[in-house]
Amino acid sequence: MRRRILWPGAIAITILFGLAGGVCGQQLHPKLKNKEKVIQTVLIVPPKIEIVKSTMKGGEGMLKETEAVEAVLQKTLSDVLRSKGFKVMESPAPDAVQNAEQVKYALADIQSRYDQVHPKILAKKKDVAKGRFTLGEQVGSVSDVAQADVVVFVRGVGEVLTTAKRFVRAFAKSGPAFSNIALSIAVVDGQTGEVLYFDTRTAVGNFTEKPEKVFEKPIAKSMKKVPAATAK
């Protein structure tokens, strides 16, 4: 009798927790799941992060800290991907002089294109596994320059709390009581523009003062299901 009552309750709790996003996990395109897409070289385009300092008087922008955090994030992600055996490019054409202006515009174009698609992916992450999302073949004009198989896009929204704000949040239970940054990482096919992989993750801790320490584990977990580099 007791077992019959417990099982429906356990199932209901799991569904609710899943709907709340607690067990979202990484989403893989069938091409990646079935290892149809071979990845050897990865291009990481500059991350775009927004950080707000949350004080008792309200929010303040943190532009200077944002640039530093973006650089560390890009480096941490590069290190994780290198450890999986990928060749990582952090710029499409680091030594190129010719076409530098065109590369810059092409990079801005694909970042802009990703920004349009990103909210749709966030709203329905599971559709990544159905192959719904694509940035279009124009991604190729940047990935071809870098000779990359895939392009990685990173977006983040972070909040740095002052001590007083943390205390108020903890006491009033009105939100997270620690500085945190919500990250999303997408891996896009360099030729077709299809979104092959997507993950969202929150890193907790003072990421403006100790970014390497705060990002290390979440980024490693985020890239866990990306298949390691294989020979072509």
Next chain:
Amino acid sequence: YELERVTLFYSDHPALEERLSYVTAAITKVNAESVDSQAAAENRARYLSTTERGAQHDIALEIQSGRFRTAHALSQKLLKFNPMSSENCYYSAESYRALGPRPAEPTTRELSPEGRKENARLKQKYLVEEQEKLLIATAGGQEVFKDNIAKAEAMYRRSIELDPKNPKPHRSLAVLLEKSERYSEALEEHRRYLELEPKALDRALVERQVEALRTRLAAGKN
């Protein structure tokens, strides 16, 4: 043009029309007093000439942002100012191609509050390509699509006629022809683009598209 619901602006205030008309009258009076019509026309021409390149770039950005009707309106303004410019014809063609199954002017239904709400819902839920597929599936959308694509093709060809060495219309015309399943013509336009722009950034991408087209044509013959 974009059927956006501007929540910060009281757009249906009862006195809005009256306010618009007295402000317009005041501006017209000031303009009439200070500048005669010939000088105004010269100023306008000088302004458009100075800002022409910036406006062309703006059209590309509007298309990228999904603001197709705004891009089209800007392109028509440029075309009216300088119809003999290959670039202006090219951007007009781009705006027609981007419009796809959407008419250049919003319909009465689209301008209604329900229409704007529906538009906002579609934009939130679907990608641009998915919205276009939904529109093309309707009878009206199909007709508008054919009309806009025909206008786009005509403007690309006009752009090429005005400046045969401009590579951009060849590239875009190739994409348009490929989508219309006119593969051999598309192949020719791709070839011409690569000839005119040998150091194109998207050379490798175009070569892949050319290869895919050749495979399709060969399969079609077989």
